[in-house]
Structures are given as structure tokens and as C-alpha cells.
Amino acid sequence: MSLPAVRFFHRGRVVAVEGASPTRSVLNWLREDARCTGSKEGCNEGDCGACTVVVAELAEHADAVGTTSARATVVGGLSLRTVNSCIQFLPTLHGKALLTVEDLQAIAQGMAVADPGVGTLHPVQQALVDCHGSQCGFCTPGFAMSLAACYERHCEAGSxxxxxxxxxxxxxxxxxxxxxxxxxxxxxxxxxxxxxRLDTAPIVAALRSLQGQQPGDATAEPAAGFHTPRTLAALAALVESRPQARLLAGSTDIGLWVNKQFRALGEIVYLGDVDELKRIEWQGDTLRIGAGAPLEDAWRALVGVAPALAEVWRRFASLPVRNAGTMGGNVANGSPIGDSAPVLLALDAALLLRRGAQQRRLPLADFYVDYMKNRLAPGEFIEAIELPRPAASTQVRAYKLSKRFDCDISAVCAGLALTLDGETVVQARFAFGGMAAIVKRAAAAEAAVVGQPWTEATVQAAMAALATDYAPLTDMRASAGYRLRASQNLLMRLWLETRPVAPLPTSQTNVWAAA
Known part of the structure; x- marks a missing residue:
């Protein structure tokens, strides 16, 4: 069974978009077809936020996260997440609700239809007016939608x-x-x-009615060549039978292939409706992160394991990107400047891979072969990321170096884990991104410290060995010399923060923490 149109809730009613192109962006549909021009196109790659909208789902589908709480705003049976509409493909809205800046005044007046005319402003709008929070106004609708999602979350929590x-x-x-x-x-x-506050009742009712129209264990096709399996088994069968199809999760990278490179994607298999892929849960002493779990939820779970990862979590892209993108997608993408892989390597992660009904586990350290190449077989995909619970004596750190603090690509990203027995290093996992064609562990630097006392002399030896682990390149983000020297200095920072005698607090090694 297949559906003849992309159906979603927008401006107080369910709309049906016939003949949608699989790669038509939500922003282009809003501006050109729906004539909702509040959302703006700035960068067209998910960086500037002028196109920010809120996508709402029934909470039981959006937040299948096991024992780990989600960052999404859950209110009245709905899960709300800000996303960049410029890089989201229209068919991904199927069965969901789309809220834009045009809806804010209707929310303020308690109306379901977002065409209220002149009247009461939403608190977000009124506050922006009162505080002179807009000059040219181009970016303002995106700010308003991010603030509106924040407003709903904190009002719901009473915070x-x-x-x-x-x-x-x-x-x-x-x-x-x-x-x-x-x-x-x-x-x-x-x-x-x-x-x-947002009146969620009519949206929930509309989404439940759409849910009743969707096939249970089958694959719906709201657009030609755009498959949306709803169970893990259906996904596995589909990918096995169509190994050439493009797997699409959050579109935070693939969306740029279309917008910036004008690439044709061919047949697409969308992973966003498979609830089983979104689960995050502990299975004994193993943390299992479903490959389809949003980055925001996955990073929250990692910080629960190692609180020192909090800054890298905040600095991983932006909240709308983390709401849409997935950690499984970030790992599968294989970019040498992806920030997930160094941290996961430091945490000794393994991947659960699936092809049809068959599963296999592969250490993440063995997954990458060369630049943007990995060991996935045809018809195989990442089902989950698995991490052992770190030992109590293990120290974990992650450091990101980039030109901007927020929403920037790393010049170097380090994931570092160190296990001590007294003052002796018994295990070390040092992984760096931005230093080679793939993210990989620094084997020579690790060998220089294991079995040695954790002293300044030992870390100096590791810093010297690091030069044999990597031969970094020079590009627009950093020179080769800077990358090597900075990475060596990050090892020194690790020692300063974890040395057995008088370790320095973060406020003395991080200017942002000091501020």
C-alpha cells in the first residue's frame, strides 16, 4: 500500500501535497507553494537559522528513547523540535505537523488556524518588539521560532x-x-x-487521523522513489533488496548535496519513521544508541556516561541540526572532521550492523577504511552504536578547536580516555579528528603512556609520538603545523586536568568555564 500524497498538518488543517519531488525542501514549499514567506533562505545549508521551523510529532513516535530522557519539547502529547527547513525534504513531513512563524500570533489568540489578522502578539513576538530585538528583520522569524520552542519547553517544565x-x-x-x-x-x-501556550489538541487529533491512514508494517511512498519503512524489519528487507538506494536520516549532510552540489539522489529510503532505530537504552553495562536517535538525545546520553563531554555536546553544530541529524548518520558519513567519531572511539564504541535478518558487531576502530570509505557491505546499514560503561578509574575528555565557539566545523577534535591504577596508566584511547583522511586512534601516543607513570615526562613522550601517528593537511581551517602542535597541546591539557597530584579544574584550562 502506498499513499498518494505527502500529508501533514499545517496552518490548522491537514494538507495533501500531490506529486512532491523527493528532494523538494520544506522551505521552498513554504515560500513558493504555501506562500508563507516568513521563513527566510539565508545560507541554504542549515547554518544561519533564518529558515528555522518547528516540526511536531506524536510523542510516542518521536521519543522512543528507552530510559534516556529526550531534549525535545513534549507538551500535550506532542514532541516539538526546531529544524532547518532549507535542508529538510518535504516528504519527511508525512504524518507530522509543521509550525512556522505565521502560527505564533494564532497561538497567542488560542486559534487553530494561523490566519488571525491583527491582534494579540505571542509573548516571543511581544518581547522582541519590547526589547528592540530586530533591525533588518531577515533573521528574526528564525530567532522567534527557536525562542518559541524554548518558551514551550520551559513553560511546560515550570522553569x-x-x-x-x-x-x-x-x-x-x-x-x-x-x-x-x-x-x-x-x-x-x-x-x-x-x-x-500552544493548543496541541487539534494537532494531536489530526496526526492521529493521519496515523490511521498509514500502513502498519509496510513501506509507504509519499513521493515517488521515496520509501518510508516503519519497522526495523521492513527497513532491513528494503535496504537488502535495494542496496543502491540512498539512506536518509536527518538530511543535515545530504540536504547540502542537493542545495549546494545539485546532486541527484536517486531512490531514497527514509529512516525517520522507524521507532526502533530511535531507542537509547542500557542493556546491562552496555549503552545502546539506536542509529536513528537524534544527535541531541544521543549526546545527552553520552554526557550521562561522561559529564566532561558536555561542552562538545553544546558545540556540536546547533540545536536545530542536532534535533534533525542522527549519531548513526554522523558515523556512517565518515567525515574526518565529524565530531562524534573521536569521542566514540575514546569510549571504545562498537557498531551493530545489519543486513536483512543478519547482524554483526564491528569495533568502530575497524570501521573506516579510507577517506569517506567504510566496511559496510552492500545492503547493510548501522542499526546501533554500543558503548561499554567506563570503569570508575577512567577519565574521559573531549576537546574541540574551531574558529567559532558555536556552530562551526572543527579544525581538530580530540576524544581522550585514560584509565589509571594508582599513578600508572593501564589503558589509553586517544582519537583525533581533522588530523588524517579518517578519524583514527593515535596508536603510538597510546603506547607511549600505557604501563608508564602518569607524569609530565610521560605526556611529553606521548606528544612526541603523536607526530608519527598523523600527517595532517593544511586547509582553510588550519595549517598542518597548527593541527599537530594543537593536538600535542591537548594531550598536555589532558594531563593537567587528570594528573594524580593537584589536577587543574576546568576553570583553569578553559576560558569559557573561567568566564
Whole structure:
């Protein structure tokens, strides 16, 4: 059974888009077909946030995360996530709801249809007006939608974000003229205004009606050549029978192939409707992260294992990108500057791979072969990422070096794990991204410390050995010399923070923590 149209909730009703191209962006549909021009096209690659929208799903489908809580805003049976509409393909909205800046005033007036005319503003809108949070206004709709999602989450929790937390919420929104101070002022002020909350009941009812139209264990095709399996078994069978098909998860990378490289993707298999792939749970002493779990949820789980990973979590792209992208996709992509792989290698991750009904486990350290090449067989895909619980004596750190703090690609990213027995190193896993054609462990640097006392002399030996592990390149982000020297210095920073005698607190090794 297949559906004849992409069906989703928008502006108070279910819309049906016939004949949708598999790679038509949500933003282009909004602006050109729906004539909702509030959302803007800035970068067209998910960096600037001018196109930010909120996608809502029934909570039981969006948040299949086992024992790990999700970051998505869950309110009234809905899960709300901000995403960049410029890189999301329209068929991925099938069975969901799309909320845009045009909906805010309707929410303020308690209306289901987003065409209220002149009247009461939403607290987000009113706060932006009161605090002069807009000059040219081009970026403002994206800021408003990020703030609206933040508003719903904190109102639901009965909390209020700090100014620093607001800055993290807006990490995916770029303003070129207003400046962030008045926008952050607006983020604080919106909680002081009379509350206006999203009425979720009509959206939930509409999505449940759409759910009733969808096949249970089959593959729906809301667009030609766009398959949306709904169970893991259906996905496995589909991928095995169509090994040439393109697997699509969050579209945070593939969306750029279309927008920037104008590539034809061919047949697409969308993973976003397979709830089993979104699960994050402990199985004994193993943390299992489904390959389809959003990056935001996956990083939250990793920080639960190693709290020192919190900064890299915040700095991994932006919240809208982490809401859409998946850790499985980031690993499968295999970019040498991907920030997940160094951390996962330091945590001794393994991949659960699947082809049809067959499964196999492969250490992540053995997964990458060469630049953008891996050991996936035809018809095989990543089902989950598995990590052992670190020993109590294991110290884990991750450091990211980039030109911007927020939403930037790494020049170097390091994932470092060190296990001590007293003052002796019994195990070390040092992994670096940005240093070679693939993310890989620094075998020589590890060998230089294992079995040795954890002293400054030992770390100096590891720093020297690191030069034999990598031959970094020079590109627009950093020179080869900078990459090598900076990576060596990160090993020294690890020692300063973990040395047996008088380890330095983060406030003395990190300017942001000190601030």
C-alpha cells in the first residue's frame, strides 16, 4: 500500500501535497507553494537559522528513547523540535505537523488556524518588539521560532532558562545586524509576559487521523522513489533488496548535496519513521544508541556516561541540526572532521550492523577504511552504536578547536580516555579528528603512556609520538603545523586536568568555564 500524497498538518488543517519531488525542501514549499514567506533562505545549508521551523510529532513516535530522557519539547502529547527547513525534504513531513512563524500570533489568540489578522502578539513576538530585538528583520522569524520552542519547553517544565542557556538555544541562529544582547533580553522578557501556550489538541487529533491512514508494517511512498519503512524489519528487507538506494536520516549532510552540489539522489529510503532505530537504552553495562536517535538525545546520553563531554555536546553544530541529524548518520558519513567519531572511539564504541535478518558487531576502530570509505557491505546499514560503561578509574575528555565557539566545523577534535591504577596508566584511547583522511586512534601516543607513570615526562613522550601517528593537511581551517602542535597541546591539557597530584579544574584550562 502506498499513499498518494505527502500529508501533514499545517496552518490548522491537514494538507495533501500531490506529486512532491523527493528532494523538494520544506522551505521552498513554504515560500513558493504555501506562500508563507516568513521563513527566510539565508545560507541554504542549515547554518544561519533564518529558515528555522518547528516540526511536531506524536510523542510516542518521536521519543522512543528507552530510559534516556529526550531534549525535545513534549507538551500535550506532542514532541516539538526546531529544524532547518532549507535542508529538510518535504516528504519527511508525512504524518507530522509543521509550525512556522505565521502560527505564533494564532497561538497567542488560542486559534487553530494561523490566519488571525491583527491582534494579540505571542509573548516571543511581544518581547522582541519590547526589547528592540530586530533591525533588518531577515533573521528574526528564525530567532522567534527557536525562542518559541524554548518558551514551550520551559513553560511546560515550570522553569526559566539562564542567559547562558538561552545563548545555547540560539546557537543555530545568526544575526548580522541587531546583535545578540537585545535578543537575549527578549528571551528573558518573554517569560514575564502573560502566558500564551500552544493548543496541541487539534494537532494531536489530526496526526492521529493521519496515523490511521498509514500502513502498519509496510513501506509507504509519499513521493515517488521515496520509501518510508516503519519497522526495523521492513527497513532491513528494503535496504537488502535495494542496496543502491540512498539512506536518509536527518538530511543535515545530504540536504547540502542537493542545495549546494545539485546532486541527484536517486531512490531514497527514509529512516525517520522507524521507532526502533530511535531507542537509547542500557542493556546491562552496555549503552545502546539506536542509529536513528537524534544527535541531541544521543549526546545527552553520552554526557550521562561522561559529564566532561558536555561542552562538545553544546558545540556540536546547533540545536536545530542536532534535533534533525542522527549519531548513526554522523558515523556512517565518515567525515574526518565529524565530531562524534573521536569521542566514540575514546569510549571504545562498537557498531551493530545489519543486513536483512543478519547482524554483526564491528569495533568502530575497524570501521573506516579510507577517506569517506567504510566496511559496510552492500545492503547493510548501522542499526546501533554500543558503548561499554567506563570503569570508575577512567577519565574521559573531549576537546574541540574551531574558529567559532558555536556552530562551526572543527579544525581538530580530540576524544581522550585514560584509565589509571594508582599513578600508572593501564589503558589509553586517544582519537583525533581533522588530523588524517579518517578519524583514527593515535596508536603510538597510546603506547607511549600505557604501563608508564602518569607524569609530565610521560605526556611529553606521548606528544612526541603523536607526530608519527598523523600527517595532517593544511586547509582553510588550519595549517598542518597548527593541527599537530594543537593536538600535542591537548594531550598536555589532558594531563593537567587528570594528573594524580593537584589536577587543574576546568576553570583553569578553559576560558569559557573561567568566564
Amino acid at each position: 526559566q532558562p539562564t542567559r547562558a542557556e538561552l545563548a545555547d538555544e540560539l546557537s543555530g541562529n545568526l544575526c548580522r545586524c541587531t546583535g545578540y544582547r537585545p535578543i537575549l533580553d527578549a528571551g528573558e522578557r518573554m517569560f514575564t509576559l502573560p502566558p500564551k
